[in-house]
Amino acid sequence: MAAILPNGNGRDARLLEGLLSNLPLFRGVQARNVLQAAAQSRSQRLRRGTVLYRRDERLPGVVAVGYGSVKLALRRNGGDEKVLRFVGPNETFGEATVLLDRPCPVDIVALADTMVALIPPHAVLRLMAQELCFARNVACLVGESFLELVGEFQSSVQRNGVQRLAAYLDSLAEPNGGADTWIVRLPANKTTVAARLGVTKETMSRLLRELTNRGLIEVSRREIVIIDRAQLAQLLAG
Amino acid sequence: MAAILPNGNGRDARLLEGLLSNLPLFRGVQARNVLQAAAQSRSQRLRRGTVLYRRDERLPGVVAVGYGSVKLALRRNGGDEKVLRFVGPNETFGEATVLLDRPCPVDIVALADTMVALIPPHAVLRLMAQELCFARNVACLVGESFLELVGEFQSSVQRNGVQRLAAYLDSLAEPNGGADTWIVRLPANKTTVAARLGVTKETMSRLLRELTNRGLIEVSRREIVIIDRAQLAQLLAG
């Protein structure tokens, strides 16, 4: 088994079973049904920069990320884009489009060398008709995406660029070993993170510089040290 | 039965059964389960302008509109708002927040004298655990809301004010008896429609005037006649 085809497609049973059984999508689902879904799925390896699907195409099923990451992005006029979501390991997307048999509303691009599993529509729909638990999982995951997006709307509507950046950095902050500071490792390059925040790379650069000048953060490449987290959070209130 | 309480609350069985059984949410669901859900629900009458719920409150269940309409809106800074959705007769909202037991992310306000049914969380969750068809309906409805919202993001990101207005008018256009034109009846006053389009009332006024000056539409109160629909649609492409 474990055949790795030239284009990176495969049906490695172990790999697929391992990946699927760890997904929130399959939490609580009977093992034999997970195995069956895995048997109907296939894996795909993608190089950084690969366009998986374009807007208006049909997804070949629900997509689960094994390792690496992808971005889901809306096209703006002029090659510009707005990133809706980064999808990392053990996350899935495409539940809603598969369920409703709709075209994909976003472009999907690998941000790093990435492995995904493709769970075909018939497998998803069959399982939904078989197991309440799975149907419920689908509903919950779609519901979470929905509420997440409402939150995005909220912040795009009531916060300006600095505030969105501050909120974003705050949400990614992790303890910085020993020091009295926090650290953020951006999940993509600055241009892409800018698109995630809904600004251009130029604006992003200026916003980072502004926070740096105010002494709130220090930037080096993709690493950002939060020097004064309290004051950063303060930006959101005032 | 049919007791109408002073505050407009009630448990009119007929009314609730009639309303619930017509909802997409209950399509295909066994009649006895619909009746049971109706028996656990209550109706509520609201005067125009009533605030049903505010952001961060818990919804008392899934809300179904019987007659009238409500708006779901995000608060901006300074009393301003962004309307995410108008909800009219036989439509529901709140599935995601009930399913995930999350606070309501929007303010909900009656736009006219309105009757709603409230289907409490335990009724919804019980039914989801009982009937696959219902669970599937919930997933589909949440999925539709989600894709709808992605579409909103798309248009807010890649279209300017005029284009959003043009697309909106186009989406509401109905044949104008006899004449070679189309007619739109706005679902709310202009200030509220402006908030739905993500602009201020001042900008909305200017946009309407612009389209009027170009001879594409004629506005009188809430009624808008589309004189040149082709050219209106043209705005979206160019």
Next chain:
DNA sequence: CGGAATGTTGATTATATTCAACTGTTGTGG
């Protein structure tokens, strides 16, 4: 009729985009 809500219009301003030039970084093939 009269007051409140809604809508219009003009002037000014804030926010971020666009354009353009330049610098720094990365990864690849010779």
Next chain:
DNA sequence: CCACAACAGTTGAATATAATCAACATTCCG
């Protein structure tokens, strides 16, 4: 390992879009 091309990021100046402020007009209702 270096050279170099492609990509990523920075900076400044000019610009676009719609928001905000302020004053006024209109419509809606009780």
